[in-house]
Every structure is written in C-alpha cells, then in structure tokens.
Amino acid sequence: MKKCELKRFLPVLMATIGVSAMAQEAGTDQAAELAKKLANPVAALISVPLQYNYDELGGANDGASKSVLNIQPVTPFSLSEDWNLIVRTILPVIDQQDFPAEAMNESGLGDIVQSFFFSPKAQVGGWILAAGPVGLYPTASEDVLGGEKWGAGPTALALKQHGPWTAGFLGNHIWSMAGEDDRADLSVTLLQPFLSYIFQKTKTTIAVNTESTYDWEGETWSVPVNATIAQMFKIGPQIMQLQLGARYWAESPDNGPEGWGARAQLTFLFPK
Numbered sequence: 001m002k003k004c005e006l007k008r009f010l011p012v013l014m015a016t017i018g019v020s021a022m023a024q025e026a027g028t029d030q031a032a033e034l035a036k037k038l039a040n041p042v043a044a045l046i047s048v049p050l051q052y053n054y055d056e057l058g059g060a061n062d063g064a065s066k067s068v069l070n071i072q073p074v075t076p077f078s079l080s081e082d083w084n085l086i087v088r089t090i091l092p093v094i095d096q097q098d099f100p101a102e103a104m105n106e107s108g109l110g111d112i113v114q115s116f117f118f119s120p121k122a123q124v125g126g127w128i129l130a131a132g133p134v135g136l137y138p139t140a141s142e143d144v145l146g147g148e149k150w151g152a153g154p155t156a157l158a159l160k161q162h163g164p165w166t167a168g169f170l171g172n173h174i175w176s177m178a179g180e181d182d183r184a185d186l187s188v189t190l191l192q193p194f195l196s197y198i199f200q201k202t203k204t205t206i207a208v209n210t211e212s213t214y215d216w217e218g219e220t221w222s223v224p225v226n227a228t229i230a231q232m233f234k235i236g237p238q239i240m241q242l243q244l245g246a247r248y249w250a251e252s253p254d255n256g257p258e259g260w261g262a263r264a265q266l267t268f269l270f271p272k
Helices: 003-038
Strands: 046-056 065-071 074-078 083-097 107-109 112-120 128-137 149-162 165-179 187-199 204-210 212-215 220-235 238-251 259-270
Touching: 003 187, 003 220, 003 238, 003 259, 046 238, 112 149, 128 165, 204 238, 220 259
Parallel strands: none
Antiparallel strands: 046 065, 046 074, 046 259, 065 083, 074 083, 083 107, 083 112, 112 128, 128 149, 149 165, 165 187, 187 204, 187 212, 204 220, 212 220, 220 238, 238 259
C-alpha cells in the first residue's frame, strides 16, 4: 500500500476500531445491567426462569426423592410514571419417587403461588421496595401434590444494590381461605434473605440465600440454605443465564428433606 493511500486509510481504520470497541463496551454494559436486574426479584424485566430442585428425604421416608421444576415467569407492568406492578408466578411440576407409601409416588402439577408486587420506580432512601398480595391456587393434578386449598396473604420485599453487591429480604404469609374441608388448614410464613455478588468482567453471579418457611399449624421449620453460581450467555438473539448450585437442609420436618440437595436454573431474558 502506498504511503498516501495509507494516510487516507488510517482514519477509516481507527474509526472502525473505535465503533467496534464502543459496540463491545455497550454489549458489556447491557450484560452487566441485565445481571444486576436478575439479582433484583422485582426488576422491570421480563424473564422466564426454569428452576429445578432435587432433594432426598429422611426419617420414615428414607430413600425417597422429590424433584420439582418451578416454572417462574416474571412480568412487569408500568402503572404510571411512579409505579410498577411486578407479577411473579411459580408453577411447580413435581416428581416423587420411592416413598414407602405407594400413594405418594406421583408426578404432576403442584399448587400455583402468584405474587403481585407494587413497586415505586424510584428508590426510597437507596432502597428498592415492593409490597402487595400473594395468592395460592389449588391447581395440583394429584391430591398428594397439593393442599387442595385456596390461600392469600401479604408479601413484601426490600433490597439494596451497591456496585456488584445485592442484599435484600423477601417475605410472605399465606392463610388458607377455602377449599376441601377434609384437608388441613394452611398458615405458612416464608422468610427469604438473599445476598449476591456480580463479577463485572465475566458477568458471573455468586449468591446465597435461605427460603425458610414456618408452618404455624404444624409448628415446624423448613430451612434450605442455597449457594449458587450463575453465568449469563447468548445463543443467537436469545439472552440466557444458567445457574448451578447446592442446597443444605439446616432444618426440616420429620420425614422431610434432609442433607444435601441440588439446584439448577435456566433463565430466559426478554429485555425491552
């Protein structure tokens, strides 16, 4: 290439490199923002997590196992300039195997839990806040996979994000309100503190939480502690996040889950 041609070509080359670098940086910034939103349960982001949990039971059910695939679509709605409504739905698909009582060895749908979070778009003193009602729907396809009760109660969330850190708390309480009279009434509290850290370069997220529930009727705790690692990636135009982890049952009812379990989650993201 002649010297004069090189002089004409260099500005074009530098501009091309600059545009490419800016596009890559924009893509990196978008990935970081999406990873941060995923750490926020009430972010204004359409997502469909498919969460699989595997646990083994003890006591009289020693040797039995329970697998649950939670289909958990999250749909945000803008209500006004100041408020969002975030609808979070949990549809469990359950498989129970090797229970001593043959009637327990069933597969099918469980009861749906649906939360409606009203959340201000602006932070309140640096906190992201949300609250609203939660409903329980008796959608189980088999008697042993659900409570055959309608339920409702309050739910609330508070979290703070600072740099790569997200820390917060989600809770709810559900009372049974109607349903089959021969089934036990429900009064259950969920307490879910969570903490996560996002590695900015790789967009890898490590997290720990508990999904503790207290059954006021049975006076029993269930306390699984979950530790996970998640990685965001893209196949074609589809953005996804794969999460893998382990869970340990610090406390559970008699004949319930015990020891170690496993968790895997694939989340489909649909940013606007």
